[in-house]
Amino acid sequence: MVIISTIFSLSSGHILGVWLGLELNMLSFISFSIQSKNFNEVEAGLKYFLIQALGSGFWLLGSFLFYLSMGSWFLFETIVDFNNLIGLENIFCMAKVIMMWGLFMKLGAFPIYFWVPSVMNEMSWFSCIILATWQKFIPLILLSYLIGPETFFLGIIVSVMSSLVGGVGGLNQTRLRVLMAYSSIGHLGWMIGLMYMSWIGVMVYYGVYFVVSLSVFLFLWLFEFSSFMQVTGWRMWGKSMLILFSLNFFSLAGLPPFLGFMSKWVALQAMVNSGSYFLGCGLLVGALMNLYYYTIVVMNVSVWGGVWVINNSTSMKFKFEYLIVFMFSMISITGLMFMNSIIGSSI
Incomplete structure (x- = not known):
């Protein structure tokens, strides 16, 4: 399910489709990581859910500003022409910064990094493998377009x-x-x-x-x-x-x-x-x-x-x-x- 949601996120050029794929990826990873029903793993899953939901909120807010400035929901196919952004440059830059901020939260980059050690310390080693490697793939791809x-x-x-x-x-x-x-x-x-x-x-x-x-x-x-x-x-x-x-x-x-x-x-x-x-x-x-x-x-x-x-x-x-x-x-x-x-x- 984690792999399927990753493919869905990247195959959809629509910003809201990418957001949906990110949510599916988050939920599938949480359900996968708490299968043992260990209290520590459930607590780690809850922490992961809260920070990922906050990052998704930033992505969603930035996507609306992106549409307001560009008039398009398609992130991958949109060609930025600053000559057509007269008066909307600040909104466009703000949209990119907010969307990048949401991705930094999801990745665990500075300054919202504190959740990564806390979550990994309470997860199984196999869940740590997925979190440290595969879960970085989608946000890194999205960052490359921003x-x-x-x-x-x-x-x-x-x-x-x-x-x-x-x-x-x-x-x-x-x-x-x-x-x-x-x-x-x-x-x-x-x-x-x-x-x-x-x-x-x-x-x-x-x-x-x-x-x-x-x-x-x-x-x-x-x-x-x-x-x-x-x-x-x-x-x-x-x-x-x-x-x-x-x-x-x-x-x-x-x-x-x-x-x-x-x-x-x-x-x-x-x-x-x-x-x-x-x-x-x-x-x-x-x-x-x-x-x-x-x-x-x-x-x-x-x-x-x-x-x-x-x-x-x-x-x-x-x-x-x-x-x-x-x-x-x-x-x-x-x-x-x-x-x-x-x-x-x-x-």
Whole structure:
């Protein structure tokens, strides 16, 4: 249902049709995330509903102003001609800002970011995977149709501050769901900033983030980790799993030669070519703080002693789930080297 509502949102060029698709996507995700009827998950679903409903309200308000200025309900097919907007420029700009504000709320970008750690901390790992990856797809597509010179300053501020918040918020965190939530906010800042430079770069960044974060989330979900106290127990599982888990986090941090480095490389190259040095520096500061707490996780795994006792239900016997985790981990770790070999052979 989540996938169907996503397709419906993007296939409809009508602004109200997009709004309906966003609502269907929200309701389907909430019904999916609270199937276990756990109190914490129900509370998280209610928080998610309230913030998403508020974002939808902003989108709906902006859509009416958009129609007032443009005389059209079709966002994707409307060609903006400022010669025909004499006297309506302020309404048009206000409509775009309000619609972007609603999308920023739905994405969990600065300054309405506080709901993301709170919601993810109370959800299951599988719901966290969907929220951190797939649920970003529709708002990012819609943002690409709203960006422009009149919203450049707003987008840059939201981008840089989201990256910094994602870095600062993850410091001194012991709960892995909260840490991954702030990591998601930090990467979202990169995608928003890159959107003003290269749309293809945004798709590359999103695709790489999707694969790399999925490999990390699958590790945490499969072994039901929730805090550093449990992660240190990985020392009891041998060096091979320890190394695989650590390399996935380094890939998420964007270190070479892992696949996660490709997204940072594409983004920085686009920013340098466009002369956006302030944006690049701000995003790099946030990324360095992300790298710090990723390294703390790896230190917990590699150096400090573990006190967690492994349950029988999560024994290291061969399962199909372990094969999926291993496959995504290999893509995350060796993807960049594989792509370089393809590009090098084609030149």
